[in-house]
Amino acid sequence: MQNNIIGVRFTKIGKIYHFDSSALPDVKPGDHVIVDTSRGKHLGEVIQVLEETPPQPEGGWKTVERGATPRDLLLQQSWQAKQTEAMINCRARVAELHLKDVKIVTAEYNYDGSRLAFLFSTESEEKADLKSLKKDMSQLYPTAHVEMRQIGPRDVAKFLGGMGACGIETRCCSKFLTDFSPISIKMAKEQGISLTPNEITGMCGRLRCCLIYEYEQYVEARKTLPKRNKRVVTPKGEGKVIDVLPMSEKIVVLVESGTDRPQHMTFSRDEVEPWDELEALRRKSQEPCNHGEGECTCGSKPRQKQTKQK
Numbered sequence: 001m002q003n004n005i006i007g008v009r010f011t012k013i014g015k016i017y018h019f020d021s022s023a024l025p026d027v028k029p030g031d032h033v034i035v036d037t038s039r040g041k042h043l044g045e046v047i048q049v050l051e052e053t054p055p056q057p058e059g060g061w062k063t064v065e066r067g068a069t070p071r072d073l074l075l076q077q078s079w080q081a082k083q084t085e086a087m088i089n090c091r092a093r094v095a096e097l098h099l100k101d102v103k104i105v106t107a108e109y110n111y112d113g114s115r116l117a118f119l120f121s122t123e124s125e126e127k128a129d130l131k132s133l134k135k136d137m138s139q140l141y142p143t144a145h146v147e148m149r150q151i152g153p154r155d156v157a158k159f160l161g162g163m164g165a166c167g168i169e170t171r172c173c174s175k176f177l178t179d180f181s182p183i184s185i186k187m188a189k190e191q192g193i194s195l196t197p198n199e200i201t202g203m204c205g206r207l208r209c210c211l212i213y214e215y216e217q218y219v220e221a222r223k224t225l226p227k228r229n230k231r232v233v234t235p236k237g238e239g240k241v242i243d244v245l246p247m248s249e250k251i252v253v254l255v256e257s258g259t260d261r262p263q264h265m266t267f268s269r270d271e272v273e274p275w276d277e278l279e280a281l282r283r284k285s286q287e288p289c290n291h292g293e294g295e296c297t298c299g300s301k302p303r304q305k306q307t308k309q310k
Contacts, residue, residue, distance in 0.1 A: 004020065004021045004022050004025055004027075004049075005018050005019070005020060005021070005049075005050045005053050005054065005061070006018070006019055006021045006027060006033075006046050006048065006049050006050065006064070007046070007047045007048035007049075007050065008033065008035055008044040008045065008046055008047065008064075009044055009045055009047050009178075010042055010043075010044040010045075013158070013173075013174060013175065013176060013177070013178060014178060015178050015179050016047055016048070016178060017037075017044075017062075018050070018054065018057075018061070019033075019035050019036075019061065019062050019063060019064050020061035020062070020063045020064065021033070021049075021063075021064040022063070022064075023063060023064055023065070023066070024064050024066065024067055027046055027049070027064070027067070028046065028049065029046050029047060029048060029049060030045070030046065031045070031046045031067060031068075032044070032045055032046070032067070032068035032072070032073065033045075033046060033064050033065075033066070033067055033068055034064070034065045034066050034067075034068055034072065034111070035062060035063070035064050035065060036062050036063050036064075036065055037062060038062075039110075039115065039117070039147070040110060040114065040115045040145070041065060041110065041111075041112075041114075042110050042111060043068050043072055043073075043076050043110070043111035068111075072111055072112075075111055075112055075113075076111035076112075079109035079110075079111065079112070079113040080109060082109065082113075083106070083107045083108060083109055084107075086107040086109075086116060086118075086141065087104055087106055087107040087118070089137075089140060090104045090107060090118050090133070090137060091104045093133060093136050093137070094133065097132060097133060099128065099130075099133065101122045101123050101124040101128065102120055102121075102122050102128050102130070102133075103120060103121050103122070103156075104118055104119070104120050105119045105120060105121055105151065105155075105156050105159050105160070106118075106119050106159050107119070109144070113143065113144055114143075114144060114145060115144055115145045115147065116137075116141055116144040116145070116146050116147070117146075117147040117148075117149050118137065118146070118147070118148050118149070119149050119150075119151050119155075119159070120148060120149070120150055120151070121150065121151055121152070121153065121155075121156050122150065128150070130148045133148065134146055134147075134148050153204040153205050153206055154173060154180050154204050154206055154209070155180075156204065157171060157173055157174075157202065157203050157204035158171070158173040158174050158177070161174040162174075162203065163203075164202070164203065165198075165201065165202050165203050165208065166208075166210070171202075171203065172209055172210060173204075173209060177209060180209065181209070181212050183206070183207040183208070183209060183211050183212055184207070185200075185207065187207075187211040187212055187215045188200050188207070188211055190215060190218050190219060190222070191211070191214065191215065191218045191246075192244075193211070214247075217246075217247070218246050218247070221246035221247060221249065222244065222246050224249070224269060225244050225246060225249065225251060225269060226241050226244070226251060226272065226274060227241065227244070228241050228242065228243065228244060229241060229242075230274065231274075232251070232253060232272045232273065232274060233272070233273045233274075234253055234255060234265065234267050234271060234272055235267070235271055236255045236263075236265055237255050237256070238255070238256060239253040239254050239255040239256050239262075239265075240253065240254050240256070241253055242254050242264070245266075249268060249269045250266050250267065250268055250269070251266070251267050251268075251269065251272050252264060252265070252266050253265055253266075253267060253272065
């Protein structure tokens with residue numbers, strides 16, 4: 001029996017998770033469903049119906065329990081309205097317990113209020129001891145299963161929203177990013193971006209997510225262009241590459257010949273040839289070959305015949 005795999009999202013700009021919808025074969029994008037997750041039952045929106053079944057995850061597929069009813073949607077709204085109050089109460093208790101390194105970012109109820117998760121962040125590298133806090137919250141909310149869940153700086157920025165470090169009105173993570181990709185300093189270097197912290201650091205204090213947007217295009221473009229400090233031959237003479245403009249396929253060269261003094265000139269990719277390749281061809285053309293006179297087509301000088309001494 002073939003599984004009917006669908007993609008479900010639980011928040012507006014959230015990661016898409018895959019579930020087996022065999023119990024609900026007529027489901028379509030835009031529908032709301034109740035699904036079984038590792039953190040209990042949750043209500044989510046169907047985003048996609050996959051035509052091909054992806055590789056099965058470890059432990060098998062989680063299933064779609066049923067379609068969500070209008071009552072489920074109203075129930076979810078009523079519990080979401082209580083999340084701010086829960087967050088405020090938890091923050092107050094954190095202050096009373098003097099947990100200075102712990103910041104409660106938000107609180108999340110599932111659709112029927114049976115589970116309550118407090119999402120927190122911490123600046124300390126050591127694991128925070130929140131047993132007392134969890135116990136107090138469980139006593140304050142006895143009808144819900146309370147969970148303390150730690151999130152990273154990027155997730156904190158996503159929840160808080162606000163303006164991006166580049167000046168964009170809404171941060172990328174809050175506007176359209178559903179998942180965070182690994183970002184490295186190499187991506188900034190490849191694109192010629194200044195490594196000044198203010199230029200490459202986002203509001204979360206981590207490397208900006210946008211460093212990956214055009215990274216692959218820069219890598220591919222650079223493969224067809226000479227590297228910096230390489231010797232090249234241009235229409236204006238020989239010179240050294242001092243800068244590369246990958247997106248416009250141009251090279252900035254310090255031309256040293258044909259002028260009174262070295263000058264910075266910009267050339268397109270087709271106007272520049274590697275000096276070492278041309279030099280190798282020049283040397284080859286000056287070397288004698290083993291072909292006989294009248295038979296040589298390689299461009300080298302024919303080797304002179306040696307006469308035997310009598």
